[in-house]
Amino acid sequence: MTRKYANIRQANRRLRLLFACSELLCHSAQNQLAFQQTLALVVSEEKLVWLELSAPEFGVLSAGNKAGQTRWHSLLLRQPSRPPVGKLRWQGARSQLPLIKSVCAMLANALQRWRNQQQTDALLIQQERAAIAGELHDSLAQELTFQRIQLVRLRHLIDPDYTAALNIVAGIEQSLTGAGRQLRELLNNFRLTAPPASLALALEQVIAPLHQHSSARITLACQFSGQLGAQQQTHVVQIVREALVNAVRHASATEISVNARPLPEGGIVIAVKDNGVGIASLEEPDGHHGLNIMNERAACLNGTLLIERRAAGGTCVSLNFTAMTEVI
Template structure:
C-alpha cells in the first residue's frame, strides 16, 4: 500500500487550485454584481441637475406642473440606484455627499413651495455644485470597484501559478522521472532483454509499488518467455492444419459460388474433399432417393458420418471412409453444413424458376381469357340469337345450329380447362411437397381417395421438368375424377437404379373408352406434348384388373445415370 498516494496528492493540488479559482472568481463576481446599477446611479444623479433648473423655470412661469415636478424630483433623489447611505459597503465619501444633498434639498423644497424665487436663484448654483460632487464620488466609487476586480484577478493568477509550479515540480520528481525509467525498462523487455537498470522501488507512492511489481513481473516473464517458444512451435503446427482446413472450405465454397447450383456443384465438393483429405470413399445421401458418391467403398474400413442440416432441419447424411488418417470432424461438419446451404439454395433457385414459369403461364391465361374467351362468349350469344331468329320448322338449319352450338360449347370447355391448367400456382420447390400442394384442391372437388407415393429425387429435376411433370399428373388426375368414376386414384413416382424416372397414375374406375383422343378434346394430346418436352414417352393402358393406367417415363439428363440412386 502506498504511503503517500499520487492520486491523493494530485487531488489535493487540484482542490487547492479550484478553491483559489473560486475565491478569486467569487470576489470578482460579487464586486461586479455590486456595480450593476452604477451607471444608472450616475445617470439619475446627473438628471437631478436638470430637474433642479426645471423647478426654477416652473417658479418663474406656469406653476401648474410644479407639484408634479417636485414629486418626480423626490422619486429620483430616493431611487434605489443612488445607493442608500445605510449600506455598510458604500464608501464614506459617497454617503456624506448623498446626505449633504438630502439636507440641502430640504431647504430648497421648502423655499420652492413658498414660491421664494429670489432665494432659489441665489442658492441653485451651490446646490447643483453639491450634485456634481456627488456624481464625482459615484464615479470614483465605480472606478475603485473595477480596480478591486483587477487586483483580485492578478492576486488569484499569481497564487494559482505558484501552486501549479510547485505541483508540477513535485510531480516531475515523484512521477515523471520514475515513469521514464519504467518506460525504458519496458522497451528493454520488449526487445527480449530482461536485464534493465534498477527502478525506483523505494518511492512511498503508487509509482514505487508499480516499480516493485514490474520488477517481479519481469522476472516471471523471463521464465515464461522460454516456455512460450515451445508452445509457439506447437501452435504453428496447429495453424498449418487449420490453414489446410480453410483451403478445403474455401475451395468448397467456390464450388457453390456459381449462378445455378446443381448436382455438378455437389459432385465437385465431394471430389475436393476426397482429394485433399485422402478419403477412400465419400457419399452424399439426401432423403432416401438421391445419392452422390466419389471413390470406392472399402469393406474393412469403418464408416463416419455427419448430418446435412439447414436451420435445424436434417436434409440428409454425409458419409465417408478413410483408411489412413480420418479428416477432422469439425471440417466434415462444416462441409456438411455447406452442402445443406447448397441444397437450400438449389431449392430456392428451382422455386424461383417455377415462379417465372407460372407467371408466364398466368400471362398466357390472361391473354386467352381477354381475347379468345371473350370471342367465344360473343359467338355463343350470337348463336343463341340466331337460333331464335330461325323458325323451328327449318330442321336443317336447326341441326346445323345445334352442331355449331355443341362444337362451340366443347371449345369453350376446353378453353376453361386450358385456363385452369395455365393458372396452376405452386409455392413449393420440393417435388413431394409440390405434389401435395397440387393435389390438395383436387381432393376437395371429389370424394375419390387420392393416394401419393413419391420416391423420385427432387434434386434430379430442374424447374421446367418439374412443372411439366406436375401438369401431366394433374391432367391425368382430373380426367380420372371427371370420367372414370373411380373410388381410388394412386400416384406413384419412382427412379430406377439406371436413372430413369417414372410417374404412374392408376385409378380403379370403368377404364378409358378409347386410347385415342376424342374429337374436340385436346387433353391427351397436351399430355403427350408435355412428355415430349421432358424427353420421355407417355403410355395409356387398361390393366387387367380394371381402371386406367397413365405412365410417363423420362430421364433428367444423360449424365445423371452414373450416380443417382
Template sequence: MGVITVLAVAGMASAVFIARISYGEASAVNIAGSLRMQSYRIATALEARRNGDFITSKDIEDLSDEFESRFNDPLLTGAVTGVNNQSLQRIYSLVESRWSLAVSPLIKAFIQEIETGTSAASLDRTSRNFHTLIKSFVNDIDKLVYQLEETAESRIHLLGLMQSISLLLTLMVAAATLYLMQTDIVSPLRDLLSSAEKAGEGDLSVRVGHTGPDELGRLGQAFNTMAIQLSRIYEDLEQRVEEKTQELTQRNNSLELLYDISRGLTKAPISEPIYRKMLSDIAKVVDVKSITLCLLDHDSRHAHRLANSGTIPPMCETANCEICIDDGKQRKLIIGDSNILSIPVNDQEQQYGVLLIEYEIGKSMESWQTHLLNTLGRHIGIAIGVTRRVNQRRRLALLDERSVIARELHDSLAQSLSYLKIQVARLSILIKPDDVSAKVAEVIAELEEGLDASYRQLRELLTTFRLKMDENGLTAALNETVEGFRERSSLTINLDNRISGDPLSVNEEIHILQIVREALSNITYHAKATKAEIRLSQNADGKVIIDIEDDGIGIPPQADRTHHYGLAIMRERASSLNAKIQIEPRSEKGTRVRLQFLPKNDQPNLSQDAVEI
C-alpha cells in the same frame, strides 16, 4: 621373403613335372585320330575291290596291317597305360577287341566272298553289315580320341591349377605382410581423418571402426560418442520441421479444396456427376474410405442419396434415414467394420442433408479433418440453399407470368368466345326450323359444338395457367391437387412421392403437375373408378418415373378422336419434357399412365427455366 621364394620354386618344379609326364600325348592323339581315316580307307578299298577297280586283296590286307601297326604304336599304348585312367583303358580294350573279333574277320570274309564270286545279294548283305560295323567301330575310335584329349587337357588344367595356387599363396603372404604393417597405424588414422571430413560435410551417420584400447582406439570412441549426440539433436530438429511441413501441407490442401469446392458449387447445379467428383476430391484429401451426400426431404423426414465417392454405406441398405439425420447434429456411428461420421449439411438454421463419412475401425478422425468436413458441409448447404432460393424465385416469376397470360386470355379470347356463343344462340332462336334447310341446321349445330369445345378447352387452359405452386415446390402442389380431387369426388387417391432433393426444374415440376391433374380429371369424369394411385420415383440412372393407375372401365378405342383433349394435353406435356408416355390398360382392370424422362438438371444457366406456355 623366404616363404615367397619357396612358393616360386615349388611352382616351377610342378611345371617341369607336368611337362615331363605329358610328353607324347599329342602324338598319341594324332595316331588315334588317324585310325578313323584308316577304317574308312579299308571300307573304300573293299567297295572298289568289289566293283572291279584296280585294288587287289593284297592291298586291302596291307591296309589292315597298317591299322594294326598304328593301333599298337608305342606312343599310343604308352599314353593309354601311362595314366591311371580306367575309362581310357576300357575304351582302348574295347576298340582292340572289336577289331580282332569283329572288324578284321569280317574284312577277311568279305574278301573271300569277292574272290569266290558269291552272289550279288550276298555281297550286298555283307557290304551293309560291314558299313554298319565300321560306323559303330569309328564311334568307338572317336571315344578313344576324346578320352586321350581329355587326359591331356586334365594335365594342362592341373598345371594351371598348381601355378594359380602358387601365385595365390604368394599374393596372400604379400597381402598379410602389408596388412600387418598398416593395420595398427595407417588404417585407423585414415579412418579417423575420413570420418572427421564426412562429419564436417554434415554426414553424422559416419562412425570410426577402430575403437581398441590403444590411443587411436580411444580417440575413435570419443569421436563416435560425439557423432551420436549430434545425430540425435539433428533428428529431433528434422522431426519438428517435418511435422510443421505436414501441417502446412494439410492446410494448403484444405484451402485449395475449399476454394475448388466453393468455385464448383457456385457454377454447378445439384447433380449427381458433379457432386460425385467433389466428394471423391474430398475423400482423397481427408483420407477416408468413402463420402456420401444425402439430401433431406422435410415433409417425409426421409433422405435422398444424391452422390457418393465410393461404396454405399451399410445403413443406406435399410433406408432408415433417422439413424443419420436424427437431431441434425454431428454424430459418430459404428456399423459393421466401419466408422460412420454424420456431418450436417445446413445453411444457418436450415438443414438440407448430411455428409456420411466412412472410415476404418480403429482409426480416429483428427481435429483438422473434422473441422474441414464441417466447413465443407456448410459450403454445400449454402450452395443448396442458394440454388433452392433461385429456383423459388424462378418458380414465382414463372407463375406470375402465367397468371398474366391467363388474365389476358380471359379478358380477350374468353369474352370473344362468350360473345360468339350468344350470337349463335340468338341465330338459333331467330331461324325457325321450318324456314331453313337441313344443311343450314347442321352447320349451326356444328358451330355450337365447336364453340362449346373451344370454350371447354379454354377453361382447361385458364385452369392450367392459374395453377399455383408455392415455394414448397412439387410435393406441396401434388398434395394440394390430390386433396382437391378427393373433395370434389368420391375417389380414393393414394399418393406415393419418392422423389426427394431438387432433381427437377420449375418447368418440369409444372409439366408433371399438369399431367397428374389431367390424368386425375380423366379418372374422375370418365373412368368410373373408385380408387387411384399416383407413384413418383427416380431410379439409379436419374430417370424420373411417374405411374398413375385407376380401377375404372379403361379407355375406349375412340379415345384419340376429336375432343378428347385430356389425352392430347398429356402427350403434349410429355413431348415438352422429351419424355416417353404410355397409356395402356392394366392387367386387372382400369388404366395405367406411365411417364418416363431424364431431368435436365445438368444445365446451370438460366435458359433451362425459360418460360414455357
C-alpha cells in the same frame, strides 16, 4: 522437420481440395450432379469411408463404401443466423473435422443459392403463366361468350317448326359449352401458384379438386422425398393432371392410383393407373391435343411417356425421367 513438411503438404492438398469443391459448387451448382461430384471428390482425396449429404432438395446423396463398424460423425449444414438446410454424415477420422466443417459451409451456401434460384424460377414461371391466362381470357374467353350470345339471338329468330335448324343451333351450343369448359380448365392451369416445395405436395394439390368433382377413388403414394426444379415440376404436374382428367372424364374409372418412386441414378417413375374402359387408340381424335401435349412435356423432361392398356382392365400412363438434372 519431416513431420513439419508433411503437415505443410497436407495443408496445401486440402486447400487445393477446398478450391476444387468451391469451383464445382459455385459454377456448376445448378444441378444435382455438382453436389454428387463434390462428395466423391472429398471421399477420394481424404480417404473417407463414407460421406452422406441429406437435404430436402435431393433426399440423400452419398459417396464411398459404407462400413458397419466404423464410427459415424455428423454436422448440420447451416449459414450464420439461419436454420439448417441439411446434414452431412461421414465415416472417417475425427482429425478430418476442420476440413469437413469447411466443406459443410460450402455445401450450405450452395444449397441456399439453389433454393433462391428455385424461388426465382418459380416466380418467373408464375408471372409468365398469369400473363398468358390474361391474354386468353381477353381474347378467346370473351369471343366464346359473344358467340353464345349470338346463338341465343339466332335461336329466337328461327321458326320453332324448323327443327333441323334448331338441332344445328343446339349442336353448336353444345360445342361452345364444351370449348368454354376446356378453356376454363386451361385458365385454371395457367393461374396455378408457384410449384410447391415437394413433388408429393404438388401431386396432392392436383388430386384434391378431382375429389370434389368426381366419385372416383384416387389414391397417392409418393416415395420421392426430393424437390424438382420449378420448370420440371410444372411439366410433371400437368402430365399427371391430364392423365387423371382422362381417367375420370373419358375412361369412367372408379379406382385411380398415382404412384411416384425414385429409381437408381436419380431417376423417377410416375405411374397413373385406372380401372376404366381402357384407351382404345393412341391416335389423337380431331380437335383434341391432350396426348400430344403430354408427349411434348415428357420430351421437355428428356423422359419417356408410355400409355398402354392394363391386362386387368383400364389404362396405365407411365412417365420416366431423371430428376433435377438441370434448372431450366
